Amino acid sequence: MAESKSDPNKVWPTGLTEAESEEIHRHVIQGTQIFGFIAVLAHLFAYIYSPWLK
Amino acid sequence: MIYGKLWLVVKPTVGIPLFLGAVAVSSFLVHYMLLTHTTWLPKYYEGGMKKTAAIEAPAETAAAPPTTLVAAAPATK
Numbered sequence: 001m002a003e004s005k006s007d008p009n010k011v012w013p014t015g016l017t018e019a020e021s022e023e024i025h026r027h028v029i030q031g032t033q034i035f036g037f038i039a040v041l042a043h044l045f046a047y048i049y050s051p052w053l054k
Numbered sequence: 055m056i057y058g059k060l061w062l063v064v065k066p067t068v069g070i071p072l073f074l075g076a077v078a079v080s081s082f083l084v085h086y087m088l089l090t091h092t093t094w095l096p097k098y099y100e101g102g103m104k105k106t107a108a109i110e111a112p113a114e115t116a117a118a119p120p121t122t123l124v125a126a127a128p129a130t131k
Contacts, residue, residue, distance in 0.1 A: 012062040021061035028070065029055065035077075051094045
């Protein structure tokens, strides 16, 4: 029978375990969210104070 | 977290710079194309448009009082 649940201590070819991969991904997602928030704010200011879309 | 296992098959030392580089290159290209393909963005970055407009088009002011009498109050005794 095939293994349904992967071994949490298995080191994958990238050198990471599942927990480490999930941890890195949390930081990537959080960084993307912060970047996105700043970008939305910058576009809002550009819309208000520049001739963009006017 | 969805796609949390991505870094088991993609080396973070490759994937993260690739991701950040793609974001940087694409956003730079969008803004560069706006700068080179629109008329309003270079003008806006040039600056000083408000000042120039104010100097070139001064407010209309009367140089002398009007010479034609349009109406006058009735004479009183």
